[in-house]
Amino acid sequence: MQQVDTSRVFQLREDYREVGRDLVKLLRFVDMNATGLRKILKKFDKRFGYKFTDYYVTTRSNHPYSQLQQVFKQVQLISISATYHALLLIQGDPIIDQVNHAVQKLTHATSFMQYLGQHALIVQDDTPSGSEDNVDDESYHFMSLMLNLVNTFLYMVNTYIIVPTADDYSVSLGAAATVCGIIIGSMAVAQVFSSVYFSAWSNRSYFRPLVFSSIMLFSGNLLYALAYDLNSLTVLLIGRILCGLGSARAVNRRYISDCVPLKIRLQASAGFVSASALGMACGPGLAGFLQTKFTIYSLTFNQSTLPGWVMSIAWLLYLVWLWFSFKEPEHFAKAAAEAAARTSQPSESGHQESANLEEGLAQPLLLGSEERLDDNSEDNDDEDAKSSHEPATSFASAYKLLTPSVKVQLLIYFMLKYAMEILLSESSVVTTYYFNWDTSAVAIFLAILGLTVLPVNAIVGSYVTNWFEDR
Template structure:
C-alpha cells in the first residue's frame, strides 16, 4: 500500500496533484462499504451502495473535468494570442518565435493529455476494483446511466471535443509553419505531410489513444493481438541498433508459409480422402488434425522462445518438411493414417506464437505497429494464396514411382518451400540479444526536461509507461512479472476478457466450418471441381485486407469498437442463417452471398475483437510463456478442432443433412456470443 501510494505521488504533475482522481480515498470507501454488502445483500443495500459510490465517482470525475475545461481555456487563450501575432510575423519573414510559441502550447497540451489519460485509466481501474469487491456489477450500472446522458462528464474524460479542438489548432499551425511558412498547405487538404513534425505526431497519437480512434496500421496491428504498451520501463527495451530487419522479414515469411500450408489442401482434402478409401467428410479430420497438434505446439514453442527464437524456428521448419512429405507419400502408400500423421506433424510445426512474440519482444516500439500489421497482412496473403496455388496442380505424372497429382503436389510443394526457408533461416536469421532489462525510475512528470527532448521521446509514451504502474490492483497486479502457469493466466482474465475469447472462439468456429466443408458442399450441390473451389476460397481470402482497410479507416473512427463488435456478430449470425438449406432448392447465388457475408463479418469481428482484447487484457499477459497471444491462439485453435470434428461426425449422417447439421452449432454459438457480449457490453467502455 505504501509503495503504491509512493508511485502515485511521484508520477503526478505536482502542481496539478489535487485535481487527480483520489484513488486512495475511493479504496477506503470500498473497504467501508464492503462489510455492509457482506452482512446484508438485500436489494435496498445494493441500491444504497450503487448510489453512494455513484456520488463519489461523480464528484471525482467532475473535479477532473472542471480542471480540464479550465486548462483548455488557458490554452485556447494562448492560441488566440498567437493567431493575432501570426500575420505580423509572416510579414517580417521571421517565424521561429511563432513556431516556438506553438510548440510550447503543444508541449503543455501533451502534459494535459497525459493528465487526462492517467485519470481515464484510473477510472477504469477503480470500476474494476469496485466490481471485484462486491457481489454485483457496479460498472454496468454506472456506465449505462452516465455514458449516454447529454450532460455526461464521463464522456468528457474519455471522448470530448475540447482537447481535440486545441490539438487541431496546434497541429494545423505547426504544419502550416513548417511547410512553405504557412502559405499553401493545410492538414485538411492532405492526408500525410511531406515532412511530418514530431510534435504533431505526438499530439495526434495522444488524441487517438484518448478517444479510442485509430488508423489503419493501428487497427491491423491490434488484429495480431500484440500488446504494444507492455514495458514497465520508461525506455524502449529494444535498442534500434540491435534490431535486425532481415530476421523480422524471415519471421513474417514463416507466418505467410504456414497459412499457405494450412489452406493449400482445403480444395482437395475431400478427393484425397476418397482416393484412400475414406469418406469425403474425413476432410474435416485431415484439415483439423493440424489444429489438434497446434494446441500443443503453441505451448512448447512459447516456452522455448523464452530462451531462443532461431532454434524453435529451425525445428519448426524441419517438422513441417517431414509432415508435408508424409502427406504427399500417403497417396502411393495408400495410407489414410500416413495422411493424418503428415498433417499432425504440420500442426506440430506451427510457430505462429513465436512470430507474434518475436514482434512483441524484438522489434523497436516505433516499428512494432508496422511489424504487427505486416504479420496480419502476411497471414491474410497466405490464406488467399493457399487455395489459389491448388489451381496450378491439376496434373498427373510419376517420377521414380512417386505420384505427382492434385492431391500430392500440395505436400511436395510445401516440403520444398520449407526446405528453402530452412536454409535461408540458417544463413540469415540473427538470434536477438537477450538482456535482463532493469526498469529505470524515470523523472517525475513535473520535471519534463527540454522541449526538444520531449519531441524525441514523446510525453505520451512516458506517461503511458507510468500510468501502467500507477493504477494496478495492489493485491495481484503489483507483481509485474509474466505469469508462469495457465491457471495463473486464467485468474487474470476478467469476465469481459473471457467473453472476448469466447467471441474469438465463435468466429474461428464459424470460419472453419465455412472453409473446411466448402469442397464437400459445393461438390454435392453444384458439382464444382477443384479449380472452382480453389478460386472461390482465394477470392474470400483476398477480402481480408480491403475489409480491414475499410474498418480501420472508417468504421472504427465513426463508431465505438464495442458497437462494431456487436453489429458484426449480428451480421455473422445473419450470414449463418442465410446459409441454411430450407425447402427451396439450394442455389449458387444463395451459397456465395451467405458465405461472403459470413466470412466478411467474421473478418470485421476478428479485427475489433482482438483490438478490444488487447486493450482489456492484463498487461502481465503481454510477455512470458502464457501470454495473451498464446491464449487467443489456443482459443482459435480449439474452435478449429471442434469445427473439423463436427464436419467429420456429421459424415455419418446422410450427405443432404451435412450443411444444416454443421451450421446449427455455429448459429447457437453465435447467439450465445451475442448474449454474452450484451451482458458485458458496458465493461468494454
C-alpha cells in the same frame, strides 16, 4: 468624459475578472478529470492485479476520437492562461492567483499521466537521441523480422493449400469425402498444444523455436505426400498433426511485440496480418495450379500429393535461409545474466499477481480510507509493470489474466473461426455435390474469399469502429 472612461475601464476589468473565473473553473474541471483518471487506473491495477493502465493509455492517448488527449495535452489551456495574465496586468489580484494556482495544480496532476504515457511506449516528438527506443533501433534486425513474416505466410499457405483437394485425397485412400474435415482440422487441433510450448520456448529464444517449427512442417508435409503411395490414412493424419505441432505463430507475434522498434511496430503488425491473409488466399490458389499427374521412381505426383511436396521443398528452403540469416535478439543474453543474479532470491510476485485478477472481480474497486494509496507512490509503478508482463506458466494462470470483456471477445472469435472453418473444410464437398465444380473452380473461389480479408479488416478497423462502440 474622464468619469465615463474610468467607468468603462472598471467594467472592462470586471469582465476580464469574470473570464478569469470561468478559466479557473475550466482548469479545475480538467484537473479533476486527470486526478480521477489517475486514481481510478491505480485502484484498478491494485485490485485486479493486472497492469491495465499501460493498455488503456496506449490505446486511447493518440486515438482521434479519444477524450484522453484533453488530459495529455493542455498546451492551449496554458497558453490561454498566460495570455490572460498578460492582459489583466494586475499583480496580486485574487483571480490571477487562482489561475496560477490552478495551472500549477493541473500540471502536477497530469505529470503522472505523462509518465504513464512514456512508460507505455508513447513516443513524444522531442525524444532524446539517447533514449531506449534508439537502442532498440540499433539492435533491430530487419531480416529476422522478414523471416518471421515469411514463416507466418508459409504456415497459412500450408494450412489451406490442401482444402480444394482433401476430399479427393481421402476418397483415394478409401475414406469418405467428408473425412477431409478431419484432415484439415487435425492441424488446427495440434496447433492448440504447440502454442503452449512455443510461447514458453520464446521466453529463452526465437531462433530455436523457428528451426524446430521448420523441421516439423517439413516432416509433416513429407508424410502427407507419401501417404498416397503408402495407401495409409493414418500416415496422412500424422503428417497433418506434425504440421500443426510446428505452428510458430505465437513466436511470430511475440517477436514483433518484443524485438521491433516502436516507430515501425504498427507496420510490422500490419505485415503479420497481411501475410496471414495472403497466405490464406495463396494456399487454395496455388492448389489450383497443381492439376497434373506423373510418376518418378514409384512416387506419385498428382493434385493430392503435390501440395505436400511443394510445401516440403518450401520449408526446406526456408530452413536454410533461417539458419544463415536469422539473428537472435540481444536481450536474451541480458535476461540470462539478470536471471542468474536473481537465482538466490526467487520471487513469486508474478504468480501472486496473476492469482489476484479473478479475486479482484469479486472485490470493490474503491477501497476504504485505511487502504487508500498514497498519491506519491507512483515510483513503484515501473516494477509493477514488469511483474504484470511476466509470461503465464499454465492454462489456469493464463485464464486468470483474462478480464470478462476479453473472454467475451475470445468467445466471439472462436465462433467466427468455427463458422469459417466449417465453410472452408466442406467447400469442396458441397460445391462438387450441388454445383459440379471441379478442383480449379473451388481453388479460385477460396482464393477470392481469402482476398476479401484485408479490405474487410481495413473497413472495420478504420471506419466502423470509429462510428460505433465496441459492444
